[in-house]
Amino acid sequence: MLALAHLSKTYADGTRALADVNLEVRAGEIVALIGGSGCGKTTLMRLVAGLDRPSAGAIRVDGEAVEGPHPAVGVVFQEPRLLPWLDIADNVGFGLLDRPAPERRARVAAALERVGLAEHARRRPRDLSGGQQQRVAIARAFVTRPRVLLLDEPFSALDALTRASLHEGLLALWGQDRPTIVLVTHDVGEAVALADRAVVMRPKPGRVDDEVPLRLARPRDRASPAFEAASRRVMAALDRSLTPDESRPAREPQGAALWW
Amino acid sequence: MTATDTLAPSPAPARTALRVPAAALGLALPVVMALAWEGAVRMGIAEGRLMPPPSRIGAMLLDLARSGDLVLHGGATLGRVAAGFALGAVAGIGFGALSGASPPARRLLDPTLQALRAIPSIAWVPLFILWLGIFEASKVALIAVGVFFPVYLGVVGAILGVDRKLVEVGRVFRLNRSQLARRILLPAVLPDTVTALRSGLGLGFMFVVAAEFMGASEGLGYLLVDGQQMGKPDQILAAIIAFALLGKAADTLLVAATAPLLRWQDTARERL
Structure with a gap:
């Protein structure tokens, strides 16, 4: 389980990127963090990844405090961030270099097979399309079998078709070891297609504004009425999060649950 | 042949037909000028005493090659450049790596090195001759100084310019400092380092001339x-051509030797 308690981040210039964020993500749950730009989604991800230190509060993975990059936490960035001098197989195996070579080779081959890039193992990142590169990045994160996987708008630079196929690929990978996934996104359709719960964030300072449970059976049909209803609920919560505090009427405590 | 083959436009032959002259175009100007000068001297339009025609320069080069002078003098020059380049490059990479990797070292070293860089390297000559004598040591030292600064600057710049995003990938996978240096920083700085070595080598050839002028x-x-x-312009031009060929050969060798390390680069670098 991933638990964030009273997490705050104030940058040196005084910007309050996050203020008192509390969030618990069950083991194996997929949570979509959604919100307008500047609401601290990426800051939150960087804190959980251990790349930045919080100003206050604590992050725990299965009770262990995260105080720097943690072996149980994997990250997929917005850009593929592959190492251009390594071939695809070596990029995928980058996090496994402390393992014996046969095990490494087997796990890399299995991961490449799962993302459908086995025949590209010996090619360089530059020879692959953007979608293929992002698949390599996802395989690189999955191959270390993290308990928590963070994805920071990993599909935002891709076209809609590629994105949809990567969504399926991601769910297939998730189905194997069922890691906890935190997916940062600004795409409502993506959140509804993938997540068990959408956490809507609100900017200035970044904080959790609302939560929308997404209890749709998988595989999810984007054209189904339930999918559209869920999208509308997330969209409405997102709209509310973008209206300034002052102009917003006080919301009844269970607004999210009652919004249909 | 399939239908698509016949339907497809065939621009390939047209393009290669254009490309061959394009490559030859660069040769056209010097060749035409050389032929024109040769013709002018042959026909008595020009005298050619101070600017000998290509045939006399060629004959002089051939003479020098036959007598073994070309190998002797070329070898001496090449030896000095090699020694000076080796010293300057090793020092430049060493100090550059130190300055680039450690901010305290950079704050300590960089101001002094930048101040020394402001001195025109030739200005060191009298001092080097006093310290090291008039023979090889002072010449090699001058070349080494000339090579040092571009290599130092290039290496520092390369290290400071490493993509923070790739460094973060290393951090996410919890690499320690030496792993980070070996697996991310070193490969990432190699291309710029090679470029710095190439400009250092070019300066090495520049300074060897200055060094050899001094006696x-x-x-x-x-x-x-x-x-x-001795009033032999053909010998001067023959030596200039030998310099050009040696310099180009050394640069080509450096590029070829480092090419396997840089094959991953997604750039048009090899065309430069």
Whole structure:
């Protein structure tokens, strides 16, 4: 389980990127963090990844405090961030270099097979399309079998078709070891297609504004009425999060649950 | 042949037909000028005493090659450049790596090195001669100084310019400092380091001429001075051509030697 308690981040210039964020993500749950730009989604991800230190509060993975990059936490960035001098197989195996070579080779081959890039193992990142590169990045994160996987708008630079196929690929990978996934996104359709719960964030300072449970059976049909209803609920919560505090009427405590 | 083959436009032959002259175009100007000068001298339009025609320069090169002088002088020059380049490059990479990797070292070293860089390297000559004598040591030292600064600057710049995003990938996978240096920083700085070495090598050839002007009994620079004092412009031009060929050959060798390390680069670098 991933638990964030009273997490705050104030940058040196005084910007309050996050203020008192509390969030618990069950083991194996997929949570979509959604919100307008500047609401601290990426800051939150960087804190959980251990790349930045919080100003206050604590992050725990299965009770262990995260105080720097943690072996149980994997990250997929917005850009593929592959190492251009390594071939695809070596990029995928980058996090496994402390393992014996046969095990490494087997796990890399299995991961490449799962993302459908086995025949590209010996090619360089530059020879692959953007979608293929992002698949390599996802395989690189999955191959270390993290308990928590963070994805920071990993599909935002891709076209809609590629994105949809990567969504399926991601769910297939998730189905194997069922890691906890935190997916940062600004795409409502993506959140509804993938997540068990959408956490809507609100900017200035970044904080959790609302939560929308997404209890749709998988595989999810984007054209189904339930999918559209869920999208509308997330969209409405997102709209509310973008209206300034002052102009917003006080919301009844269970607004999210009652919004249909 | 399939239907698509016949339907497809065939621009390939047209393009290669254009490309061959394009490559030859660069040769056209010097060749035409050389032929024109040769013709002018042959027909008595020009005298050609101070600017000998290509045939005389070629004959002089051939003479020098036959007598073994070309190998002697070229070898002497090449030896000095090699020694000076090796010293300057090793020092430049060493100090550059230190300055680039450690901010305290950078704050300590960089101001001094930048101040030394502001001194025109030739200005060191009298001091080097006083300290190291008039023979090889002072020449090699001058070349080493000339090579040092571009290599130092290039390496520092390369290290400071490493993509923070790739460094973060290393951090996410919890690499320690030496792993980070070996697996991310080193490969990432190699291309710029090679570029820095290439400009260092070019400066090495520049400074070897200066060094050999200061008094040498062998070397291509000596051939230049000798040609001036003896009034032999064909020898000067032959030495200049030998310099150009040696410099280009050394650069090509450096590029070829480092190419396997940089094959991953997604750039048009090899065309430069």
